[in-house]
Amino acid sequence: MSFVVGVAALALVTALACALPGVFLLLRRDAMTVEAVSHAVLPGIVVGLIVAGSLDSPILILAAALTGLLVVLGAEYLQGTGLLEGDAPLGLVFPALFSIGIILVSQRFSNVHLDEHVVLVGDLNLAAFIHLEVAGVSLGPRYLYVMLAVLLLNVGFIARFYKELKITTFDPTLAELLGFRVRRLHYAFMFLVSVTITAAFYAAGSILTVALMIVPAATAHLVTKRLSHMLAWTVVIAAVGALAGFGVAYALDAATSGAMALMLGLVFSAVFGFQRAQALWQTRGRRREGRADAPVIAPAHDVAREVGTANAVNATEPASHAAR
Amino acid sequence: MITPIGCEAVCEARCLSVSYRDALVLHEVDFSVPPGVIMAIVGPNGAGKSTLLKALLGLLPPVAGQVEFFGRPFREVRQRIGYVPQHASVDWDFPTTVYDVVLMGTYGALGWFRRPGREQRAASWEALERTGLTHLADRQIGELSGGERQRAFLARALVQDADLYFLDEPLQGVDALSKHAILAVMRDLRQSGKTLVMVHHDPSTVRQLCDWVALLNRGIVASGPVEHTFSEENVRRTYAHMPTAEWFGQVA
Numbered sequence: 111m112s113f114v115v116g117v118a119a120l121a122l123v124t125a126l127a128c129a130l131p132g133v134f135l136l137l138r139r140d141a142m143t144v145e146a147v148s149h150a151v152l153p154g155i156v157v158g159l160i161v162a163g164s165l166d167s168p169i170l171i172l173a174a175a176l177t178g179l180l181v182v183l184g185a186e187y188l189q190g191t192g193l194l195e196g197d198a199p200l201g202l203v204f205p206a207l208f209s210i211g212i213i214l215v216s217q218r219f220s221n222v223h224l225d226e227h228v229v230l231v232g233d234l235n236l237a238a239f240i241h242l243e244v245a246g247v248s249l250g251p252r253y254l255y256v257m258l259a260v261l262l263l264n265v266g267f268i269a270r271f272y273k274e275l276k277i278t279t280f281d282p283t284l285a286e287l288l289g290f291r292v293r294r295l296h297y298a299f300m301f302l303v304s305v306t307i308t309a310a311f312y313a314a315g316s317i318l319t320v321a322l323m324i325v326p327a328a329t330a331h332l333v334t335k336r337l338s339h340m341l342a343w344t345v346v347i348a349a350v351g352a353l354a355g356f357g358v359a360y361a362l363d364a365a366t367s368g369a370m371a372l373m374l375g376l377v378f379s380a381v382f383g384f385q386r387a388q389a390l391w392q393t394r395g396r397r398r399e400g401r402a403d404a405p406v407i408a409p410a411h412d413v414a415r416e417v418g419t420a421n422a423v424n425a426t427e428p429a430s431h432a433a434r
Numbered sequence: 435m436i437t438p439i440g441c442e443a444v445c446e447a448r449c450l451s452v453s454y455r456d457a458l459v460l461h462e463v464d465f466s467v468p469p470g471v472i473m474a475i476v477g478p479n480g481a482g483k484s485t486l487l488k489a490l491l492g493l494l495p496p497v498a499g500q501v502e503f504f505g506r507p508f509r510e511v512r513q514r515i516g517y518v519p520q521h522a523s524v525d526w527d528f529p530t531t532v533y534d535v536v537l538m539g540t541y542g543a544l545g546w547f548r549r550p551g552r553e554q555r556a557a558s559w560e561a562l563e564r565t566g567l568t569h570l571a572d573r574q575i576g577e578l579s580g581g582e583r584q585r586a587f588l589a590r591a592l593v594q595d596a597d598l599y600f601l602d603e604p605l606q607g608v609d610a611l612s613k614h615a616i617l618a619v620m621r622d623l624r625q626s627g628k629t630l631v632m633v634h635h636d637p638s639t640v641r642q643l644c645d646w647v648a649l650l651n652r653g654i655v656a657s658g659p660v661e662h663t664f665s666e667e668n669v670r671r672t673y674a675h676m677p678t679a680e681w682f683g684q685v686a
């Protein structure tokens with residue numbers, strides 16, 4: 111596998127591995143938690159590097175993922191005390207862990223090849239640098255296989271617990287009543303998220319990893335009304351964003367992870383803008399027909415929300431079928 | 435507590451006290467539901483009606499007291515108990531259709547890992563039919579009106595095929611059509627021997643529909659058959675600290 115193809119493949123696999131759990135994170139309104147975990151894994155990574163010596167070591171990934179889980183548990187503990195509300199507990203825990211990580215990075219231990227820049231945005235080319243060779247044939251970047259394992263882990267978990275993830279995300283109360291262990295599943299899932307973030311860290315850094323997780327799901331959420339479709343669209347959008355980002359970065363000789371996040375952002379903006387325009391156009395059309403007060407169901411749910419619940423109440427109105 | 439002679443209560447709470455942090459909402463409530471009735475829980479706003487249901491179902495940890503269903507703890511008989519919350523606090527933008535939401539009612543019986551199959555799908559369609567939502571099955575859940583949402587959550591409880599249903603203000607803010615559909619389903623359920631417990635205010639519906647009533651205001655004021663217990667005197671006591679004259683005008 112040539113170096114360029116290797117980088118592209120790594121970009122693609124990283125984007126997919128991040129985007130899949132992102133669907134549930136978005137629906138659970140856990141985007142802020144991703145942000146926190148992505149910072150909190152840093153001390154785990156540095157300590158893991160000192161011990162294990164290499165960024166693709168499974169020990170390092172597990173150790174860092176556990177640090178990431180610490181922020182989830184710590185924040186939930188603080189929230190349980192009732193002394194802090196909303197995102198404040200998260201905001202209290204993760205900067206502490208992140209700053210420990212940064213101090214460790216800045217110490218420049220002899221075998222820690224990380225700098226503050228990589229910490230923030232990662233370095234895909236660096237991650238793709240060491241190739242796996244078997245009998246003199248390059249099988250692509252070694253790190254590609256780490257990300258591939260994480261991707262498979264995510265696919266496996268979501269496939270196995272699809273029904274459980276769906277019900278605990280949509281209606282945790284019902285899930286609990288029906289006997290599902292909501293908290294246990296939550297921690298298992300957050301551990302997986304933590305593993306994913308840690309693994310993606312090398313390629314995308316802490317800030318862009320968050321974008322890779324949240325933006326494809328947010329875009330897919332705009333255009334779908336079924337969870338299975340949302341997952342499918344998330345995969346498509348993540349793949350398009352990753353490959354387009356890679357292409358742009360290659361052409362401009364820019365950072366791949368940044369270009370990927372930028373492309374995903376552009377796709378989101380395009381879909382969002384298109385839906386806004388469509389909703390506006392529908393309202394206009396109706397006004398021209400002298401039915402300005404007729405209900406509109408805008409395709410984007412957020413638009414529907416903004417236009418008001420009155421729409422939903424009158425959803426039997428045939429005009430609303432235009433949305434589908 | 436009065437229950438019909440010779441009948442085991444399907445739900446029995448003894449000395450149940452519930453608090454939110456340090457505010458005690460329910461104080462030593464004794465509560466019992468005889469089998470096969472439609473029971474109304476009546477009380478002023480903030481009386482702790484919703485809190486009582488949640489505590490019975492183990493959604494709120496009680497400070498003290500015990501709850502049993504069919505003579506067993508909740509976790510042993512959870513499949514036999516359905517619940518339709520007051521304001522389903524779900525994300526109405528969630529990418530799921532009405533049909534999918536109803537199907538979720540079957541997840542409990544399936545347990546971990548097993549996927550819904552033909553039987554579960556058939557049950558969901560039947561529940562949609564019974565609640566008059568078949569034509570809306572493919573809608574995103576947020577695109578329903580208040581009454582239709584209420585019916586969807588009732589349908590979800592129906593597919594569970596429970597023996598005891600708790601409904602928290604199922605008729606609040608719903609349109610006439612939905613109200614009729616919901617009442618019809620409730621009568622139907624009683625007919626087939628199920629028990630229903632409903633938080634409800636409207637005195638005329640209580641008299642027409644319910645056999646049993648519990649008057650609640652932070653504690654049980656009275657509980658028993660509607661014709662005896664739902665008296666002017668008891669209702670007045672329940673609403674004691676409220677301006678009741680107007681409200682009671684409707685009851686008498």
Ligand SMILES: Nc1ncnc2c1ncn2[C@@H]1O[C@H](COP(=O)(O)OP(=O)(O)O)[C@@H](O)[C@H]1O
Nearest residue numbers: 454457459477478479480481482483484485486
């Ligand atoms: N989550 C909560 N946290 C704190 N207090 C609550 C909470 N939910 C309800 N309460 C309080 O408990 C009391 C009973 O509430 P509730 O059971 O909802 O009353 P009802 O359903 O009879 O109108 C009210 O005073 C309410 O303010």
Ligand SMILES: [Mg+2]
Nearest residue numbers: 483484485520
């Ligand atoms: Mg209530």
